[in-house]
Amino acid sequence: MTTQPSARERVLQAYEDLLINDGPRAATLDAVAAAAGVSKGGLLYHFKSKEALTAGLVDKMREMAELDFALMAKDPDGCAKYYVRTSVFGGTTFDRTIVAAMRLAQGDDSTVRAAFSEIHASWYRLILGDIKDPSVARAVMLLGDGLYYNAALFGLPAHAGNDAGPDGSVDVQSLLGVVDRMASGARA
Amino acid sequence: MTTQPSARERVLQAYEDLLINDGPRAATLDAVAAAAGVSKGGLLYHFKSKEALTAGLVDKMREMAELDFALMAKDPDGCAKYYVRTSVFGGTTFDRTIVAAMRLAQGDDSTVRAAFSEIHASWYRLILGDIKDPSVARAVMLLGDGLYYNAALFGLPAHAGNDAGPDGSVDVQSLLGVVDRMASGARA
DNA sequence: TGTACTGTACCGACTAGACGGTTTAGACTA
DNA sequence: TAGTCTAAACCGTCTAGTCGGTACAGTACA
Incomplete structure (x- = not known):
């Protein structure tokens, strides 16, 4: 309770x-x-003030990001797959916070963008530690970014969608398969 | 003149x-x-009205998208590489129009989002025609989306950046290499 | 050739309302 | 008694949209 x-x-x-x-x-x-x-x-x-309200949101996002980094670092599937898996909106509170902040990011508020840049950089470092090839690591990150941004712009599905239609919904499993192949190619 | x-x-x-x-x-x-x-x-x-101004921008984007589809369809490198290549902001007028519209997309204006959905769907069809595997096609699209959205949110580089730093700038060539490997794996 | 008129392109002052933020007076409660 | 609020009036600023007016090119026609 x-x-x-x-x-x-x-x-x-x-x-x-x-x-x-x-x-x-x-x-x-x-x-x-x-x-x-x-x-x-x-x-x-x-x-x-409204600025303080936004700062509160950013603080919350940073705190949640720290927790996320820890989970990511010790995920048995590896950081890359963790990142893509969690980039598909699952309705976690962290997802909501990120998407909300993302909506704010194109405004004049540079603090939001700065926070994103830092979190992004940390994610990249973790993925690069998993997948050694910088190009593949970058590609994986961009893939996750695409998922998040699509969610931010075109609304968050209420359900954790599992079908892959041309309408934009994404089959997480098959995407993870693609990431797997990219990663194993890079690690080999 | x-x-x-x-x-x-x-x-x-x-x-x-x-x-x-x-x-x-x-x-x-x-x-x-x-x-x-x-x-x-x-x-x-x-x-x-301001709504009409936005509608004018959307119309322009749709027209330019039609031209882009034609170029994409007959690119010698294939649709997938064309998409990623052109998703890295190159300063073309189409790029500028897309990024401008993207900045508008999180607003209340559903017409902008609708236009994006349609253009997205066309791009996906073209990429799927190139790369037969839907998952890989989706991954390639998401990768391009990530590039565009990053450009839209974190500013457009004045130069066509060629270095890959953790700061977010992207080495296009190596990304295209990754796409190549994904595509050839899918086509095989 | 001169005049009257029309439509297009554009200017800039103004209005109504929304928004961020302040202030005040007071209530509830741990 | 201090901390956590509510409710509502109020202020200055900003913004979309209106409105009356101007400049001018073309054109009909007497």
């Missing part, structure tokens, strides 16, 4: 949801407060 | 430039008009 999330957490969650579902334009302070079931004053009690 | 571009064309161009360089928030009607060397009234003479 989880305790009721604090108002601060609800605000951050509502901000994410609005960013994902309706885009940055719709994620106004009023809208976020309403979605969080909090008054505007209440929101501004926890986050002094 | 080219004739002076019309005001309408200049407006569309300025809209693209602002979207790419400063993001959707900065691409206000006033800013676009000023960048195009046109008054706000003049802009609104050609495009009745």
Whole structure:
């Protein structure tokens, strides 16, 4: 039995949801407060400004990224497959946070982009430690990026889709097979 | 000797430039008009609303996509390599239009997303015609998507970068090599 | 040839509303 | 009593869109 999330957490969650579902334009302070079931004053009690709200989201993303790095480093399938596997949106809280932040990344906010750059660099280092060939490592990363960005732009599937249609849904298993072949070729 | 571009064309161009360089928030009607060397009234003479301005950009993108499909279909290196090769931002007008539209895609405007979906689907069909394996075709597309999205979010390099650093710049040649190996494995 | 009129292209001041943010007054509770 | 809020009024700024007006090229026609 989880305790009721604090108002601060609800605000951050509502901000994410609005960013994902309706885009940055719709994620106004009023809208976020309403979605969080909090008054505007209440929101501004926890986050002094919209900038601070965004900074809160970025902090959350960084924290979650650290946990992700640890999981990635010790995944039995290797970092490359871990990365691709988890890039297919699975509905984890980390996924949502990333996609929300991604929606913010094309704005004027350079702190979001900077955070992404750093997280990206760490992912690359981990994948490069798994797959030694830099080109293949880069290709794997780009593949994962493509998955994330598609999710960010074209909406997150409610289900963890398993069919591969030309409509954009992706068969994770077969993609992982492709990554496997790329990786084994590079390691050989 | 080219004739002076019309005001309408200049407006569309300025809209693209602002979207790419400063993001959707900065691409206000006033800013676009000023960048195009046109008054706000003049802009609104050609495009009745901001929505119409976006629609103009989408139309332009669709037209350019048709030309791209034709080039892609008859590229001697095959559709897959063509796609990855041209996904690395080369500064072509089509690249700029796509990246500009991409910056708009996370907004409320569903028409932009719809256009992207259709163009994406066509690209996928062409790549699938080249590489028969759907998984590999999908992987190649995602790789190209990653390249485009990275360009859209983290700025377009002024130069056609040739070095592969962990900073995100990509060595096109070695990536194409990876694609080659994936493709030949799939075709075999 | 001069005049009246039409349509196109464009200008720039203005308006209404949205948004971020502030402030104030007060309530609930640990 | 201090911390965590609510509710609502309010302010300055920004933005999309409106509106009245201008400049000019063409054209009909007397």
